[in-house]
Amino acid sequence: MAAGSLLALIDDIASVLDDVALMSKVAAKKTAGVLGDDLALNAQQVTGVNADRELPVVWAVGVGSLKNKAILVPAALAISAFIPQAITPLLMVGGAYLCYEGFEKLAHKFLHSAAEDAAHEEELATALASNADMCEVEKDKIKGAIRTDFILSAEIIVIALGVVNEQGASFGAQVAALVAVSIAMTVGVYGIVAGIVKIDDLGLYLSRKSGSAVRAIGNMLLKGAPMLMKSLSVIGTVAMFMVGGGIIGHAFEPLHHLAEGAAHAVAGVPAVGGLLAAVAPTLIDAVAGVLVGAVVLLVVTIVQRLRGKK
Structure with missing residues (x-):
């Protein structure tokens, strides 16, 4: 009896692990698009530090990303429940x-004078000559990258949670799948x-x-x-609009229907209809992201100026 019970337990465990592996695979496919944006954004975020400090900065942001997910996984499960x-x-x-961050980058040259940019460049040059100042620059980059990662990680976790919920998985299997995807x-x-x-x-x-040949x-x-690196800076900014606008587009029905309608309208174009149908919703999401970022930046700027007057 004991041996039979043990075999049954092992079989149950193997079945659960199979379910977790399957759900993790499906969830990973669903989140692959966000993964690409996450990659572009974070590669762009952690550039600009001393060569011997690049890997420690990436490590610090990676650890911060794991901490983000350690917060988000139980939070998502609790909110979902x-x-x-x-x-x-x-x-x-x-x-x-995300849209706000992206638009702030676009609007930088209009919001900051040439004197401010020159002062910033001088500050970075001084920081490179001073280890103490460079540590502060690194800390700022790490904080900004972890902050951006938090939002992207939240989307990844929510998408993965939606997948495991569709599969009707048990609570333990949901936790295991989310942890596997996060890592x-x-x-x-x-x-x-x-x-x-x-x-x-x-x-x-x-x-x-x-x-x-090697040389x-x-x-x-x-x-x-x-x-x-320059292209990653551009791709990272575009990714902010695509991800941010995509999140809002999926939640805001009129925008979602507009994207679907646009995809359907261009699907019949000879030769390139399939490509246009795939690209049209993304372009609409990106444009929506730019508009949302502009509105948020306007509100933030007004609030900051009002506070400055006070």
């Missing part, structure tokens, strides 16, 4: 914040980010090797690294 109607408004607030996403994103920020160092290392690859990496 007791006040599920609060999930959508909270996500919309997070989406609006996989964090390791994947920050592992790739660590590789991206060290491309220039790899290029320098290869460029000093004896083989001509050519190293020089190519050295030339391509700055362009990659």
Whole structure:
């Protein structure tokens, strides 16, 4: 009897693990789009520090991301169980914040004078010469990256939670699946980010090797690294609008219907209809993100100026 009970228990455990693996796989596929945006955003966020401090900064942000998810997983489960109607408004607030951050970057040259930009550049140059000041710059970058990661992680967790709820999983299986997705996403994103920020160092290392082909690859990496970082800055800003606008679009019915209608309208275009149908909702989300970011930035600027007058 004991052996039979043990085998039954092992079978139950194996069945649960199979369910968790399946749900984790499905949830990972559903969140793959956010993963790409998360990657672009965080790679852009952690650039601009001393070369020997890049990996420690990525590590610190990665640890912060795990802490975010350690807060979000139980919070999402609790909200889903007791006040599920609060999930959508909270996500919309997070989406609006992402749009605000993105639009602030676009509006930077209009909100800050050339003298302010020059002062900022001088401050960074001084910080590079002073370890104490550079530590403050690093702390600011880490805080900003972790803050942005919190919103993206919230969307990942909510999407994954929706998947496991659709599967009718038990509470234990839901927890296991969310934890598995959280760890996989964090390791994947920050592992790739660590590789991206060290491309220039790899290029320098290869460029000093004896083989001509290896040196050519190293020089190519050295030339391509700055362009990659600049492109990530643009992609990261666009991703803020896409993710933020997408969150709001899914929750705001008129905008959601507009995106679906646009996709349906262009689906019949010969040859490229499928591509246009896939791209149209994303473009609408991005435009909505820009508009929301502009409104939020306007409100924030007005409030700040009013406080300044007081």
